[in-house]
Amino acid sequence: MNFDxxxxxxxxxxxxxxxxxxxxxxxxxxxxxxxSNLSEKGQELEGLKSKFKNPNLVISVVAEVSSGKSxxxxxxxxxxxxxxxxxxxxxxxxxxxxxxxxxxxTTPIGTxxxxxxxxxxxxxxxxxxxxxxxxxxxxxxxxxxxTLFLPNEHLKKGIILYDTPGxxxxxxxxxxxxxxxxxxxxxxxxxxxxxxxxxxxxxxxFMENTLKSIPANKRxxxxxxxxxxxxxxxxxxxxxxxxxxxxxxxxxxxxxMGNIPKEEIKHYEISAQxxxxxxxKNKQELLEMSGFPQFxxxxxxxxxxxxxEIFNDRVELYTKITDxxxxxxxxxxxxxTKTKQDLNxxxxxxxxx
Numbered sequence: 001m002n003f004d005x006x007x008x009x010x011x012x013x014x015x016x017x018x019x020x021x022x023x024x025x026x027x028x029x030x031x032x033x034x035x036s037n038l039s040e041k042g043q044e045l046e047g048l049k050s051k052f053k054n055p056n057l058v059i060s061v062v063a064e065v066s067s068g069k070s071x072x073x074x075x076x077x078x079x080x081x082x083x084x085x086x087x088x089x090x091x092x093x094x095x096x097x098x099x100x101x102x103x104x105x106t107t108p109i110g111t112x113x114x115x116x117x118x119x120x121x122x123x124x125x126x127x128x129x130x131x132x133x134x135x136x137x138x139x140x141x142x143x144x145x146x147t148l149f150l151p152n153e154h155l156k157k158g159i160i161l162y163d164t165p166g167x168x169x170x171x172x173x174x175x176x177x178x179x180x181x182x183x184x185x186x187x188x189x190x191x192x193x194x195x196x197x198x199x200x201x202x203x204x205x206f207m208e209n210t211l212k213s214i215p216a217n218k219r220x221x222x223x224x225x226x227x228x229x230x231x232x233x234x235x236x237x238x239x240x241x242x243x244x245x246x247x248x249x250x251x252x253x254x255x256x257m258g259n260i261p262k263e264e265i266k267h268y269e270i271s272a273q274x275x276x277x278x279x280x281k282n283k284q285e286l287l288e289m290s291g292f293p294q295f296x297x298x299x300x301x302x303x304x305x306x307x308x309e310i311f312n313d314r315v316e317l318y319t320k321i322t323d324x325x326x327x328x329x330x331x332x333x334x335x336x337t338k339t340k341q342d343l344n345x346x347x348x349x350x351x352x353x
Contacts, residue, residue, distance in 0.1 A: 100149025
């Protein structure tokens with residue numbers, strides 16, 4: 001089922017759920033059903049209705065600061081340098097990246113329409129400088145959400161991306177709860193690791209305390225800066241050996257911390273920097289060297305499958321709830337019919353006497 005069809009089906013089931021919810025509310029007010037469990041089913045329907053109303057799939061991208069997260073997202077979504085990694089600026093902002101017919105940015109200050117991606121880039125710089133000034137003045141910074149709208153074929157199909165604050169820079173007590181909330185509300189999470197430095201202490205703590213709670217099928221591990229582990233003087237075989245060693249060492253650590261087999265860790269060896277350069281310069285050889293095209297293909301393909309899977313789960317829940325409601329109504333009618341029959345029998349016996 002394609003995304004357009006999924007969206008149509010979500011809309012159909014949203015209407016159906018709304019009608020049944022209203023029907024249940026009316027029944028619950030009738031004397032016959034006041035003591036039944038219908039009101040509880042009405043609450044379940046209300047929650048399900050909100051899910052059908054929102055067919056979007058949410059992905060959070062998480063990383064320690066200086067892991068190349070901005071470059072990664074620039075390569076994945078913008079194909080240009082839109083997000084910037086100025087210290088303290090992007091880490092104090094949650095970027096929500098969504099589809100829009102035009103380019104637009106909404107910040108706590110206001111909304112600005114942009115004529116193209118370059119203007120969108122300019123506006124993100126202005127906002128980052130505004131935050132940077134507050135950081136330099138040692139003002140207390142509250143993490144705010146900034147929404148970026150842009151015409152993108154993947155986002156148009158119902159994908160929302162969250163660029164979360166990088167951990168390891170600001171107050172961890174403020175950052176970690178935000179990351180936890182983002183991760184738990186996401187349908188998928190991309191964990192970006194700077195493989196050139198191995199697993200750092202902050203990443204290990206984050207994995208142990210937060211990310212290990214995420215099921216493997218919701219987690220993508222991108223081992224970034226793979227080109228930084230290479231020695232240009234080595235031959236091809238030696239280079240591959242270096243890569244394999246770094247990757248295997250990292251996966252062993254992840255396997256141990258997550259208590260899952262190494263083979264089940266969905267991981268990709270990439271260079272976001274090379275990928276972004278390849279997109280900007282339109283150089284296919286750089287893209288191939290980056291390992292990025294394979295990651296992108298797998299990611300979007302997986303998300304299509306997940307979106308359909310999530311919809312099917314919702315339809316299954318809809319069926320269970322409506323079947324349960326039908327069963328409750330049948331029981332009440334059966335009970336009422338039996339009571340009516342008993343009363344009729346009692347009436348007839350009284351008349352006979």
